[in-house]
Amino acid sequence: MAAARPGKPALVHGPRTTTYGELDATADSWAARLAEAGAGPGSLVPILLPRGPRLVTALLAVLKTGAAYSLLDPDWPPIRLAEVCARLRAPLLVSDAPPAGPGLPAWAPPREPLPPPPGFRPAAVRGADPCTVFFTSGTTGTPKGVVSPHRATARLFRPGGFARFGADTVTALAAPVPWDAFSFELWSALLNGGTCVIVAEPYLSPAALRTAVTRHGTTTVWLTSSLFNMVVDEDPDAFTGLRQVLTGGERLSAPHVRRFLARHPGLTLLNGYGPVESTVFATTHRITAADCDRPSGIPLGRPVPGTEVCVARGDRVCAPGETGEICIAGEGLALRYLGAGALTERRFRTLRLGGRETRVYRSGDLGFLDADGLLHYLGRADRQLKVRGHRIEPAEVERGVERALPAVKYCRVLGRTDDSGTVRDLVAFCVPAQPGDPLEGAAAALHAALPAYQRPAAVVSVAGFPTTARGKLDERALLALVPGPPPAAGPPAGEPPAGGPRGADPVLRAVSGVFRSVLGREQVPLDVPFTALGGTSLDAGRVCARLTRALARPVPLSLLAAHPTAAGLAGRLRAAQPPPRPEATAGGAVPLTPLQVVYLTRHLALPGDRTSHCLLTWVVEGELDRAALRGAVRAVHRRHEALHSVYVPDPRPSALPADVPAPSLEVLPAAAGTDAAIRALRDRLRGELDPLGGEVWRTALVPVAGSRVAVFGCVVHHIAFDGWSEAVLAGDLAAAYNAAREGRKPPGPLPPSLAELHAARAGAGPAAGQLDELVRELTGVPPLAWPAGPGGQDPGGHGSGGDGAPGGREPGARERFSVSFPPGVLPGVDALAARAGVTRFAVLLSQWAASLAETTGQRDFAVGVPVAQRWAQGAERMVGCHLTVVCLRLRGAALGGDAAAVAETGRLVRRALAAQDVSFAEVLASLAPPGNHRPPVYQTLFALQDNASPRLELAGARSRFVRQPYLELPLELHSEFWPGPGGGLRLEVSFRTGAVPPGAAGELTRRLTERLHASARAEAA
Template identity: 40%
Template sequence: TSGSTGRPKGVAAPHEAVTATLTGQDFASFGPGAIWLQCAPLSWDAFALELWGPLTNGGTCVLHPPGRPEPLTMARLIAEHGITSMYLSASLFNVVVDEYPDALDGLSELLVGGEALSPPHVARALARRPGLRLSNGYGPVECMVFLTTHPVTPADLRTGGPLPIGRPLAGKRLHVLDERLRPVPDGGTGELYAAGAGLAREYAGQAALTAERFVAAPSGERLYRTGDLVRRRTDGVLEHLGRADSQIKIRGFRVEPGEIETFLAGHPGVDRAAVVAHPHPAGDRQLTAYVVPRGTPAPTARELRDHARGALPDHLVPAAFVILDALPLTPSGKLDRAALPAPAFAAGTGGTGERAGGAADATVGALRTLFSEILSTPLGPDDDFFRLGGNSLLAARLAGRVRSALGVELDIRTLFEAPTPVRLAPLVDRAPAAVPPPEPATEAGPLPVSDAQQRLWFLDRTGAGAAYNLPMLVRLRGAVDPDALAGALADVAGRHEVLRTLFGERDGVPVRRVLHGTRAAPPFAHEHVATEELESALRETARHRFDLGGEPPVRAVLFTLRERPDEHALLVLVHHIAGDGWSLRPLFRDLSLAYAARVQGRPAGLAPLAVPYAEHARRRLDRLGSPADPGSLAAVQLAYWTRHLAGL
């Protein structure tokens, strides 16, 4: 968990905490068909959610490139891979909704957590994508990912109050207790204690802290004291009311102000320090440090900020430093936080900063305007974005504004390397143009053939025969309805257009044609064979030579044994141009669902794919560009391999 000294506290949890939280649950979709984006750091428990959630339940996980989560990269990965599910911290969610709203297009479900969820941002996200299942998740790392979740409803938004944190996950037990560990009745305020599945064992190497936070109930049950104040409604839903201690949340990180105070007091020019959280003009909460200097000359705010930036993580560096003669105290000698003066967050030099003129200066001027909008203070051309209160989330906002206003793609790392308008301007002038979000393909337009399909079409034309057939054999026992099975196969082909696609030829290159209606139904046969004939019949069927230009690239035969009519062998044959090893599981999952529906006399209910294969192919080809364009990715890659393979 987050440590304010820069040395995080290690939470030791058993593997069972992960499996109990991520299997047998219904708060999110993890099974076949679910595609999750993994972008949380390895040290966060959200990493376990994004990786092990899908991988232990038959879903798929797409990895974000190394480094800070980039909203533009997220948007690209969602579009390219048909990602259905993801998790965002509440602060990053706000940035995405404000600056990159199209990044969430295509998602089916989104879990948001880490700190209080903003109702206005949720309302805007759901207005843009009404079908999105957006859930508010709550849970400290000591309890593994989530203790509770709450799917947000329109009724929640109409109340105008904070959004509920919901009910406990299966296997997790929650108690609302008073200071003597007695139950608090529904509607009353108490501290939340957790028990059951997901509980950690200890803080590694910190026995005293473990004993303080992991306590025994009067019944003997082991509890984790969350430190959060909650109220349980009569319907069992929990509402979060704040903290029972001084711990605060900054951009999803848990922060102990006392640890930052201790660090600042270690500066040779500081006698005492107090740290509190204030709303920042940019819209989020940031830390303010109140410092009493030791002797003269007193350290400046810039010196103290540099001291903090050199040792503390980014989210723990105070955005404002206030120098005081003394800290205000209550009559009992405690810090009087209410008497602390409001901070004046760092301001830039402002001014005109006029230079020689030209395109570069126009860019500097535009960047100064954007910097000032994000930080809510005038900035000069040489003012440092991060010295004036900027952080990684505000940098993500700035990158989004640069994209909208100047039409270029700029990653967050570039902002850290060039944090002033003057230094950033030449990088902006050389940055690639912003790529608009991909538009959905329509069958009225051109239907692209992927590079992999072009290779397989070429190999088929050169006589590959049955070499690229993918036979899938399933042994069945009991009654089987052949008509329902044939109809189910047609339902699956209806969902996966690649299974009803013909590959013809025009001017020496392959062209796609998608079948519809009864012509799209894959060939299906039901044959009765003797036991000794089955193996040869299977081999003969598996060697079928597909006519890629005249028949669908999938077919099936159900073999029933004459001697034992309740024993069957189903052979589904797919040409490699329409599938691969990864395709087998979702194909049979859909076939099973469609068959069960047909037998029960109801519609298959197979939802359309978020990204059909033709759309995936189009986006990939658009990204590669034409080899005739020297600046395209395809031309760059072709030149690379031509150079490295020369002479072989």
């Protein structure tokens, strides 16, 4: 994949994107150095890094040496880390900050990229070779190392398997790193050319899920059933925009599944089952509403590729409907337990299946296969528990408690369930060595000895263990001894009455109230950490989800982790409270940005101008609910202040949020064919917009006669819109449409207001001297002179089919050339960028500049480059005009088209971006001689358009976005690179026919095309 699509995003982590080419090159570099340090075939290498790009790179590097990796959790206590590393007998530990105890030489991955050593080649491995070691809870009191081969993971992603995985797959990487679920999330994307969105939060909370979908286009997520239930309870609309949800790890709750299916009827929901010994999944089942009414619960499903499943009693395979132990066979099976031969022989046995002796894993799970071959789960044959997706052997926890608390003679650990029967947490019942010992300091000792998921929520001192009449442990009697929450009478010191904290602080009242509701307590102390009050990690997710709704702004899990008390969290939220809404500011007006002033000025001077019209078009196939679509338009109109504002020039250019009616959905007569419908929509949306009167967007729908197809589109004035807004608008329209169909409110949270964004930008501004520097740089830029082509025709015939050559022509307005570059062109571009230490954008701009210089014969000109300005918190969720245009003067060394030109262009780009806060209006005012008009600083625009695609995912229908040619162009020529199919690029050169001869635009397109193909050939050689 790295060779075929080196520029395609592999990992996304916050603002940082790592391409396949970058990931592969860095992993090669690290692998060579790991091999020198002792890693290689047959070795098992532990990795102790937080979830992030460095962890993924290190994992790949270990595999490239031929070794197997084992991911350790940085939050594990030192005693467990030391125990696990000793079991691995590793040559080294990959870690930035190794803890004391493991006793291994540490290898810290380099912070700066290093080139691979000459001659390095990744080691060859077979499918049966060890790939990874998963550590899970053990019945003997120590963690078990499960050695899994390469084939076990690879089998899951064969074509035509249980789920849809491809180059368009975007997966949230959010599972705890030691889990096999982390392996599933990672490889489901990377083995198929997709993208992993690395979640920074401890787990995929509703807020993190929303961000992953809306900001990064995540299509696929895996959730434990307890986490799935929490999201369904707290924020069911957080799933909107996904393509498939996989859940499991514990028995599913039918009521939660039923509510999910009703809310998201078009979303695939899969139940996945499989112990770690069978690597992620052994069976899956696509859940339907009818499954929620089965007496035995939602089925576990059928085997995944390369897997067999049976139910057995002893050595006899059970008949359909007969209960027995679930046994799993096939390529997904682990090779062995690490250093535990006897255990391996006991759990991995041989059964006669289909007339042959077959190695199987005896899972300890009870179930049956029905007459249709569906596997059903009935419980455990032993004490094993699942808590929030973690597999727990109580014996291991008991051993840990006894080891950490010397005053304990005997310990028994039980699971405490919630109303749905899911194990909520653990309780340790301890018999002290000295009767009456209060077991002081137990919490601190267990914190240091046990991983978080194994720590008991309560430690109860008992004189002995009660038994039933048959002499078995009476678990119900033990659990009845667990103390409940403190009585409600008389608040403790520092605790306000049950109605909430004293005083008028609404934030503290909200936090305290949410703490109480989640914990089910009438009172909560304000200075006691949430976990000390009995809150679990999932409870923390509920707190953050409810506060996000109550305060109408994101409250991430990391914020609660850093400020765990009600008082502390409220104080942090209060300190970060957003500024007043626009109505609280003087007159409610929000100043326009310099670029918005340009758009407003142009509208005042030329009301019929179309250069600021942004056109979006979708072809929709299926049952389109027009009433829901009208409701979606109204909902999105209310949601985004930029769409319901008036834009006025006096007393200063401002936007005023107002009660502007939403545009109506105009339904045009049916057209004879999709192309005709697109043309009709375009003609209809060419009409004027009026920012001064608050009419900044319009919508229309054109049915296609005799079909279930319609063309839907909208036009938005640039003063309230930009390229980033396309995906935001499409996502919000889809979410509101799907909500309207189901009779519910559209999902939140609301984006920031215009005033909030303006306040966030208030501290920004140009550095001293930048205006003068820009004026000096741009003084004397000559006008760009276009040569006439032969007969005014395109000399090379480089138009592209339906797009036109020129494409999408409207006489007297503008024309367009379009060229598609296959993925193989990008390696040359990226290699040149890497050698010059610049970005892909700088290489493309440099090649374009050289081509323009050759076309025009001019060695000095300027170009405008649009730059998104969405760095303020929450701005990524806003529809609006949040960008500027920087001006680069290209001359001399920047026009050679060689490596030196690329480096010089990169320097110019960096300098321009550093000065992006300088108002270009001020630059123009300083450049213009007294009494003269605007000088011709730049007449062309160049852009690498890498915004998310505007996906309109309507329930019950399929939508395809169609990017139409611009209605009009503000500049003489626009050159834009867009993402192309399969990871390639598409070049579009649009130009005004009254200014640029088609022959000149065609010559520019031809020269640039040849340059990029030449780069690809040079790299291949």
